[in-house]
Amino acid sequence: MGxxxxxxxxxxxxxxxxxxxxFTALAQAVRANEPGNLVYQLTRSRTEAxxxxxxxxxxxxxxxxxxxxxxxxxxxxxxxxxxxxxxPELELLDTVG
Amino acid sequence: MGxxxxxxxxxxxxxxxxxxxxFTALAQAVRANEPGNLVYQLTRSRTEAxxxxxxxxxxxxxxxxxxxxxxxxxxxxxxxxxxxxxxPELELLDTVG
Numbered sequence: 597m598g599x600x601x602x603x604x605x606x607x608x609x610x611x612x613x614x615x616x617x618x619f620t621a622l623a624q625a626v627r628a629n630e631p632g633n634l635v636y637q638l639t640r641s642r643t644e645a646x647x648x649x650x651x652x653x654x655x656x657x658x659x660x661x662x663x664x665x666x667x668x669x670x671x672x673x674x675x676x677x678x679x680x681x682x683x684p685e686l687e688l689l690d691t692v693g
Numbered sequence: 694m695g696x697x698x699x700x701x702x703x704x705x706x707x708x709x710x711x712x713x714x715x716f717t718a719l720a721q722a723v724r725a726n727e728p729g730n731l732v733y734q735l736t737r738s739r740t741e742a743x744x745x746x747x748x749x750x751x752x753x754x755x756x757x758x759x760x761x762x763x764x765x766x767x768x769x770x771x772x773x774x775x776x777x778x779x780x781p782e783l784e785l786l787d788t789v790g
Contacts (some may be wrong), residue, residue: 600736600748602699620790635732637750639697639786649786651697651748653734689736689746693717 598634598691599660601652603684609646611679616640618675619648625668632659646681653691695731695788696757698749700781706743708776713737715772716745722765729756743778750788 607615619638626636635653654660663669704712716735723733732750751757760766 600734600746602746602748616789623790635734635748635750637697637732638789640789641786643784648789649697649699651699651732651750653732653748688739690739692713692735692737692745693720 598656599654600635600689600691601650601654601660602687602689603650603652604687605648605650605684606644606681607646607648607679608681612646615648615676615679618672618679619650622668622672622676626663626666629666629668630659630663632656632662650684694790695753696751697732697786697788698747698751698757699784699786700747700749701784702745702747702781703741703778704743704745704776705778709737709743712745712773712776715769715776716747719765719769719773723760723763726763726765727756727760729753729759747781 623636623638626633632655633652634655635651637651639649639651641647641649654663720733720735723730729752731752732748734748736746736748738744738746751760
Protein backbone atom coordinates (compact mmCIF):
# COMPACT_ATOMS: atom_id res chain seq x y z
CA MET A 597 0.00 0.00 0.00
CA GLY A 598 0.95 3.68 -0.11
CA UNK A 599 2.12 6.24 2.39
CA UNK A 600 0.29 9.39 3.45
CA UNK A 601 1.78 12.46 5.05
CA UNK A 602 -0.04 15.20 6.91
CA UNK A 603 2.39 18.11 7.15
CA UNK A 604 1.37 20.87 9.56
CA UNK A 605 3.00 24.14 8.59
CA UNK A 606 2.90 27.43 10.51
CA UNK A 607 3.95 30.65 8.83
CA UNK A 608 5.05 33.99 10.21
CA UNK A 609 2.24 36.54 10.61
CA UNK A 610 1.73 38.59 7.45
CA UNK A 611 3.37 36.04 5.13
CA UNK A 612 0.33 33.94 4.20
CA UNK A 613 -0.05 35.33 0.67
CA UNK A 614 3.64 34.87 -0.10
CA UNK A 615 3.61 31.35 1.35
CA UNK A 616 0.48 30.35 -0.55
CA UNK A 617 1.93 31.60 -3.85
CA UNK A 618 5.20 29.76 -3.32
CA PHE A 619 3.54 26.55 -2.20
CA THR A 620 0.95 26.58 -4.97
CA ALA A 621 3.75 26.76 -7.53
CA LEU A 622 5.53 23.88 -5.76
CA ALA A 623 2.35 21.79 -5.75
CA GLN A 624 1.95 22.31 -9.49
CA ALA A 625 5.51 21.12 -10.04
CA VAL A 626 4.94 18.09 -7.81
CA ARG A 627 1.81 17.11 -9.72
CA ALA A 628 3.56 17.59 -13.06
CA ASN A 629 6.82 15.82 -12.26
CA GLU A 630 6.22 13.11 -9.67
CA PRO A 631 4.38 10.05 -10.94
CA GLY A 632 4.68 8.44 -7.52
CA ASN A 633 2.78 11.27 -5.85
CA LEU A 634 -0.98 10.68 -5.80
CA VAL A 635 -2.15 13.63 -3.68
CA TYR A 636 -0.42 16.93 -2.84
CA GLN A 637 -3.01 19.34 -1.48
CA LEU A 638 -2.34 22.49 0.54
CA THR A 639 -5.11 23.34 2.96
CA ARG A 640 -5.61 26.31 5.28
CA SER A 641 -6.80 25.80 8.85
CA ARG A 642 -10.18 27.29 9.72
CA THR A 643 -9.37 27.38 13.43
CA GLU A 644 -5.71 28.39 13.76
CA ALA A 645 -4.25 31.54 12.20
CA UNK A 646 -1.27 31.19 9.86
CA UNK A 647 -1.59 27.39 9.97
CA UNK A 648 -1.74 25.02 7.04
CA UNK A 649 -1.91 21.26 6.53
CA UNK A 650 -0.58 19.61 3.41
CA UNK A 651 -2.32 16.34 2.56
CA UNK A 652 0.10 14.12 0.68
CA UNK A 653 -0.19 10.54 -0.60
CA UNK A 654 2.66 8.60 -2.19
CA UNK A 655 2.74 5.23 -3.90
CA UNK A 656 5.72 4.06 -1.78
CA UNK A 657 8.92 5.07 0.07
CA UNK A 658 10.75 5.57 -3.22
CA UNK A 659 8.17 8.17 -4.25
CA UNK A 660 8.74 10.07 -1.03
CA UNK A 661 12.49 9.98 -1.60
CA UNK A 662 12.02 11.19 -5.17
CA UNK A 663 9.90 14.06 -3.85
CA UNK A 664 12.45 15.12 -1.28
CA UNK A 665 15.32 14.89 -3.81
CA UNK A 666 13.47 16.73 -6.57
CA UNK A 667 14.83 20.01 -7.94
CA UNK A 668 11.45 21.72 -7.51
CA UNK A 669 11.18 20.71 -3.84
CA UNK A 670 14.75 21.68 -3.07
CA UNK A 671 14.35 24.85 -5.13
CA UNK A 672 11.38 25.99 -3.03
CA UNK A 673 13.37 25.56 0.18
CA UNK A 674 14.78 29.09 0.57
CA UNK A 675 11.49 30.87 -0.22
CA UNK A 676 9.56 28.59 2.16
CA UNK A 677 12.25 28.85 4.81
CA UNK A 678 11.88 32.65 4.76
CA UNK A 679 8.21 32.50 5.82
CA UNK A 680 7.95 29.39 7.99
CA UNK A 681 7.50 30.03 11.70
CA UNK A 682 9.19 26.72 12.48
CA UNK A 683 9.90 23.28 11.09
CA PRO A 684 6.85 21.49 9.64
CA GLU A 685 5.35 18.73 11.77
CA LEU A 686 5.12 15.54 9.73
CA GLU A 687 2.71 12.71 10.47
CA LEU A 688 3.24 9.58 8.36
CA LEU A 689 0.42 7.08 7.93
CA ASP A 690 -0.15 3.98 5.84
CA THR A 691 -2.87 4.09 3.21
CA VAL A 692 -5.60 1.43 3.23
CA GLY A 693 -7.52 0.70 0.01
CA MET B 694 -11.64 26.81 -3.69
CA GLY B 695 -12.42 23.38 -2.30
CA UNK B 696 -12.89 21.93 1.15
CA UNK B 697 -10.75 19.32 2.85
CA UNK B 698 -11.71 17.10 5.74
CA UNK B 699 -9.40 15.14 8.02
CA UNK B 700 -11.60 12.62 9.82
CA UNK B 701 -9.96 10.88 12.77
CA UNK B 702 -11.62 7.55 13.45
CA UNK B 703 -10.96 5.18 16.35
CA UNK B 704 -12.23 1.62 16.22
CA UNK B 705 -12.87 -0.95 18.92
CA UNK B 706 -9.93 -3.31 19.59
CA UNK B 707 -10.06 -6.37 17.36
CA UNK B 708 -12.26 -4.78 14.68
CA UNK B 709 -9.60 -3.30 12.42
CA UNK B 710 -9.95 -5.88 9.63
CA UNK B 711 -13.74 -5.56 9.60
CA UNK B 712 -13.53 -1.76 9.64
CA UNK B 713 -10.95 -1.64 6.85
CA UNK B 714 -13.04 -3.95 4.63
CA UNK B 715 -16.19 -1.89 5.18
CA PHE B 716 -14.44 1.43 4.66
CA THR B 717 -12.54 0.28 1.58
CA ALA B 718 -15.83 -0.68 -0.06
CA LEU B 719 -17.29 2.71 0.92
CA ALA B 720 -14.28 4.52 -0.54
CA GLN B 721 -14.69 2.68 -3.83
CA ALA B 722 -18.34 3.73 -3.97
CA VAL B 723 -17.42 7.34 -3.18
CA ARG B 724 -14.83 7.43 -5.96
CA ALA B 725 -17.25 5.84 -8.42
CA ASN B 726 -20.32 7.92 -7.61
CA GLU B 727 -19.27 11.36 -6.37
CA PRO B 728 -17.89 13.66 -9.05
CA GLY B 729 -17.50 16.42 -6.45
CA ASN B 730 -15.15 14.30 -4.35
CA LEU B 731 -11.50 14.71 -5.34
CA VAL B 732 -9.77 12.68 -2.61
CA TYR B 733 -11.14 9.98 -0.28
CA GLN B 734 -8.22 8.12 1.23
CA LEU B 735 -8.29 5.94 4.36
CA THR B 736 -5.01 5.92 6.25
CA ARG B 737 -3.90 3.97 9.32
CA SER B 738 -1.94 5.69 12.09
CA ARG B 739 1.59 4.49 12.67
CA THR B 740 1.64 5.77 16.24
CA GLU B 741 -1.82 5.10 17.73
CA ALA B 742 -3.46 1.66 17.78
CA UNK B 743 -6.90 1.27 16.20
CA UNK B 744 -6.71 4.83 14.86
CA UNK B 745 -7.32 5.98 11.30
CA UNK B 746 -7.42 9.29 9.45
CA UNK B 747 -9.49 9.75 6.32
CA UNK B 748 -8.11 12.41 3.99
CA UNK B 749 -10.98 13.90 2.01
CA UNK B 750 -11.13 16.75 -0.51
CA UNK B 751 -14.34 18.10 -2.03
CA UNK B 752 -14.94 20.64 -4.77
CA UNK B 753 -17.40 22.62 -2.60
CA UNK B 754 -20.08 22.47 0.14
CA UNK B 755 -22.57 20.91 -2.27
CA UNK B 756 -20.18 18.00 -2.84
CA UNK B 757 -19.94 17.41 0.91
CA UNK B 758 -23.73 17.46 1.19
CA UNK B 759 -24.01 15.01 -1.72
CA UNK B 760 -21.54 12.73 0.05
CA UNK B 761 -23.42 12.77 3.33
CA UNK B 762 -26.76 12.20 1.58
CA UNK B 763 -25.51 9.40 -0.66
CA UNK B 764 -27.00 5.91 -0.42
CA UNK B 765 -23.54 4.35 -0.14
CA UNK B 766 -22.50 6.59 2.76
CA UNK B 767 -25.78 6.11 4.61
CA UNK B 768 -25.71 2.40 3.80
CA UNK B 769 -22.29 1.97 5.45
CA UNK B 770 -23.52 3.62 8.64
CA UNK B 771 -24.67 0.53 10.58
CA UNK B 772 -21.58 -1.55 9.78
CA UNK B 773 -19.27 1.34 10.68
CA UNK B 774 -21.28 2.17 13.78
CA UNK B 775 -20.78 -1.38 15.02
CA UNK B 776 -16.98 -1.02 15.10
CA UNK B 777 -16.36 2.65 15.89
CA UNK B 778 -15.07 3.38 19.39
CA UNK B 779 -16.69 6.82 19.27
CA UNK B 780 -17.82 9.55 16.92
CA PRO B 781 -15.24 10.55 14.28
CA GLU B 782 -13.43 13.85 14.90
CA LEU B 783 -13.80 16.07 11.83
CA GLU B 784 -11.41 18.87 10.96
CA LEU B 785 -12.53 21.03 8.03
CA LEU B 786 -9.99 23.10 6.11
CA ASP B 787 -10.02 25.22 2.97
CA THR B 788 -7.95 24.04 0.01
CA VAL B 789 -5.41 26.39 -1.53
CA GLY B 790 -4.29 25.80 -5.14
